[in-house]
Amino acid sequence: MSTHLTAGQRALLEAALQQRQQQLDRQLAEHLGGQSRVEHTRELVQQDVREVAQREEEREIDMAISDLETRELGVVSAALRRLKSGDYGRCTDCDGEIPFDRLKAEPWALRCVACESARERDPRQGL
Numbered sequence: 001m002s003t004h005l006t007a008g009q010r011a012l013l014e015a016a017l018q019q020r021q022q023q024l025d026r027q028l029a030e031h032l033g034g035q036s037r038v039e040h041t042r043e044l045v046q047q048d049v050r051e052v053a054q055r056e057e058e059r060e061i062d063m064a065i066s067d068l069e070t071r072e073l074g075v076v077s078a079a080l081r082r083l084k085s086g087d088y089g090r091c092t093d094c095d096g097e098i099p100f101d102r103l104k105a106e107p108w109a110l111r112c113v114a115c116e117s118a119r120e121r122d123p124r125q126g127l
């Protein structure tokens with residue numbers, strides 16, 4: 001059980017995570033929804049080549065953003081699960097406590113500052 005956080009602090013972090021989760025949900029729906037396949041095909045027929053290329057590019061950007069959002073949503077959901085299971089607020093690398101100030105800025109943080117910057121220095125550890 002992670003006990004270095006008070007009930008009030010946990011409630012605050014949980015609210016922040018839920019808010020982020022809802023925000024991501026909305027953004028994802030926007031980026032994934034948008035245009036139906038039929039509309040897309042009709043546009044391909046109507047538009048000139050340059051416009052089509054631009055459209056395709058926009059769609060690719062949308063897809064890339066959706067990917068990022070999906071990943072972040074996973075991270076946020078995982079943090080909410082940890083909050084419920086009691087593993088929340090502990091560094092996954094050194095098992096140290098992650099200070100509330102860090103969690104306040106980044107409620108989904110998995111690592112303490114020391115471990116996080118160690119990973120950033122050595123990207124091979126990142127996977």
Ligand SMILES: [Zn+2]
Nearest residue numbers: 091094112115
């Ligand atoms: Zn650590």
